Amino acid sequence: MKLKLILLLLFCSTLFANASQIDTVFVESESMTKSISNIVILPDSYSAQKESYPVLYLLHGAGGNHTDWISKVPAIKEYADQYNMIIVCPDGNATSWYFDSPVDEKMRYETYLSKELINIIDNTYNTIATKSGRAITGLSMGGHGAFYLAFRHQNVWGAAGSMSGGVDIRPFPKNWDLSKRLGDYAEYKDNWEDNTVINMVYKLKGDGLKLIFDCGVDDFFYDANKRLHVKLVERNIPHDYTERPGGHSWDYWANSIKYHLLFFSDYFKI
Template structure:
């Protein structure tokens, strides 16, 4: 799988090497009616965007303590992959520690509603997108990996393909970390909220081939074990998915290497929908 992906990536990149990156990177102000505030996002349109055709869209989520600008700043080559795979890339803001769900204890955090509904609608209204689940994907790193799978599992009418890189796909082993208790209450006080909102406990929402999935986590990552557990649970439920692991930790060198594979996987999925 990795050898094939590497070959395909090389072929696509070689075809693009004759000219420089032409993707356009914009910072836009979107609006969340549920939270009654403006929220920034980065939108990357590919080189041929002005040609008039509509494009598939991939939402790429940041991790804990990050923001909407992380991917564009820390992986400046991201525009090259928007060009290579001819897709619009949207990088939303997840407000430092939202974990991308609607907090049951803090009404100012409704980031499931924002990303899966309000932002998707805003992007579809303002850009030339293919407005169906078959041409809409979502992925992310760490907290964003949890968010991408969480939103895709719960909104299969919105997203047809989803990925995760070093995702916090089961945060129950980490009850004191990353402000999760601020969003859900402490595990001791509200264990049911933790059980209901962690990705690994949402696998029951899937049926075979209802959602295309690619999951990637480094073998030295502190989330490696929970990702392996999710992989095993998907196998047990007969849910097809790609699972990638290689040496690496929880850091930007790993994610910068992982994202092109995720975008290639999504491009392949989009092409199959024609």
């Protein structure tokens, strides 16, 4: 597969003592015939001639874009240095839900993330180009997306997380353009049942995919996350699950990402 890549912006941040390199990368997606923006954060130690680096794919939520994490939680630049990992923030469209939509052939973000972008990142940067060197997490829609993609592509990602994730989309048939991605719930119920994360637990076996997720007890996705936790326990699937005070907010996610990064760093060291 040949994909065009345009490296638009390359600069060294002067905001911190350890100056992470931040690239803005445009990838020409063949599956959607359009250019998609991505932020790539390289640790200060990065060198294309030296060691290979693990990569964390960090997804935004509904209504957001690829700049959300770097602008709302600028400390992730420091975290890239601290954990010596590459962090990739893709643009997932405001409401793609990271599906290959069964009702809109122009929305193929599963293919983009799991194939096209992975290939570009591994061919452009000095990465550990196996599942042992890849993890994925995200917030809200991105939490759903991270689990959705990792559950379906366990050969690509070795670890996955979700922060306040919409892990059961069925209670929200009128929200966040979900009906545009899956069809009206009353008419296309199978699409909703087949593409909600909580119904995909059967794809997991033992501890083959390392999992971490959490949700604030005041969040509208709290019930779904708690039910997913119970289901994983019933299926004897190892995972780290935390519920703590908080709602659906950047204050919560700025705190949550710290725990996810530690979890993934430990995974990359195994």
